[in-house]
Amino acid sequence: MNIFKEAFRAALTSLNAHRMRSLLTTLGILIGTAAVIAVVSLLQGLSDSIASQFSDLGGNTLSLKAVNDQDNFRRRRLNTLSISDVDILQYQVTGIERVAPSLMVNNSIVSYKGRSISPQVFGTNTEYQLVQNRYPSVGRFITESDDKGSRRVAVIGEKVRDELKLPNNPVDEYLLVGNEWFKIVGMMEKQGEILGFSQDNYVIIPFSVGRSMMGVFERPYMEVSFTVGNLLEINAVRERALRAIRNSRHLQPGKEDDFKIEAADSFVKQFNKITGIATAVLAGIVSISLLVGGIGIMNIMLVSVTERTREIGILKALGATRRDILLQFLLEAALLSLFGGLIGIVIGLLAGLGIASLIPEFPPAHVPFWVIALAAGFSALVGVIFGIAPASKAASLDPIEALRYE
């Protein structure tokens, strides 16, 4: 590839002769790639950390939720799940292993020695720990007999302990939830934060107690998580559950579901959807900036071809073919663009790292290598594409007219 090496060297020489101009020309490409790399590195770092936080959620867990459309909100007639929905999952759908309903207890103030907070309070059963794969780190979880006996016991998240200044081992302390006293029997493993929101700010009480604390006319908000015995059957079980619940809710055929059953990792999916949209928007911005950058390169290459008309004439007189000239100018445009891209990648990486470290609790930025390679390749490609017009202009110059050019 001798000819290639020579063309490369010639391109470098001529770029080097106009360093400032080359840098300015390539600014569009530089900014475009820097923006992509910075944003991708932040998003990627974020999604890595979210994926790892959710990775221990079982893949065989499904959850049932009521669905409300805008109409329901307007008419203030919200759909909710009922205890019978829980029973149907528990007793009528085959293939379901464990069922853990979570009943949100509204407006509950939790107090301890004069301090009050309002964490999420929900009632559930002993299956919750297995279904959600979360276990107490101190003490024990709600047991079946707690539930049957409607005992006033509570399992708290670490954030609750910290906020209420409970002792390090909070077991056997008493909390006031609403207007009833609860004995703390355990504290759950720490979940940490997602996007700055603590995942440990909750109090778990027995399901039966949760039900009794709701007013008679209150419509409780409830979600039901359940596990499927055989992961391979998960779709079939989901179908059966859908049909059974439709029946129990007396939905006529053709009427839409007013509930949904989805995989528990749907937050990850949701997040991936958001990053997908962000990536698409970004891709749009980047393609505009690359287009602008490419036009800049085309412009400066056209200027350069005009400036070097005589030189091109000399090369042709010495025996350069169209292809030789074309290659040299294409390579020059590609290199110009690639340099912009490479500088942009470095700036983007630094910006990503800098931004990630400036935002507290933000996961470290991370760029997969293929993104860097793609960015570099793409910027070179832009150079080639926008270099075609100037290069073919150079290649098709008539030798004698080029030599005579003043």
Place this chain on the structure above:
Amino acid sequence: MIDLRGITKRYQMGEETVIALAGIDLFIGKNEYVALIGPSGSGKSTLMNLIGCLDSATEGQYILNDRDTSSLTEDELAAVRNKEIGFVFQSFHLLPRQSALQNVMQPLMYRRMPDAERRRLAKESLANVGLSDRLGHLPNQLSGGQRQRVAVARALVGHPSILLADEPTGNLDSRTSSEIMALFDALHSNGQTVVVVTHEPDIAAHCQRTIRVFDGCVTEDFKKLSRVT
């Protein structure tokens, strides 16, 4: 070698037609040493460019080394310029950002020759014009005479069958002019075919054959039997 038959060259300038060459028949054989003379605007450069395959005729036939050039493709013409022709211009036409050595190596690049081989031949060619000590100099670091010698070295590095020089001494003082002409004389005596365009009679005096061009026609063509020294 060079065989021109009924060559005309016309330029269309809007309404007006400029006739630069008006039917030239000319044969130049191997190892001839030819001076093309004539007043300014008579068509000497046009003729040279045609001979050097930089330009093509409007009418007529140009047979170079038994090949009709009108049938050649653009790439084949490039190859002819690269292999058969060595061109020296009045204003040197060196590549401004390349050293003397790189300038001389350039034509060999289009022969896809390995780097080391190109370098060797280029050094040899520069040594032949007495510039072994200026290999790394850029054109603007060389004197006019040195630049023209680099140009000659570049024209000759590929061992072309014809050396064409369009007023090679036009930008040089008389001392450097005679250096360049001494170089041409030596080349000729080594068997090189040389065609020189010139205004100056003492340059033409170096040559064995003088062709006078006037208004696009050959008006005089005479050979000296032996060179006057």
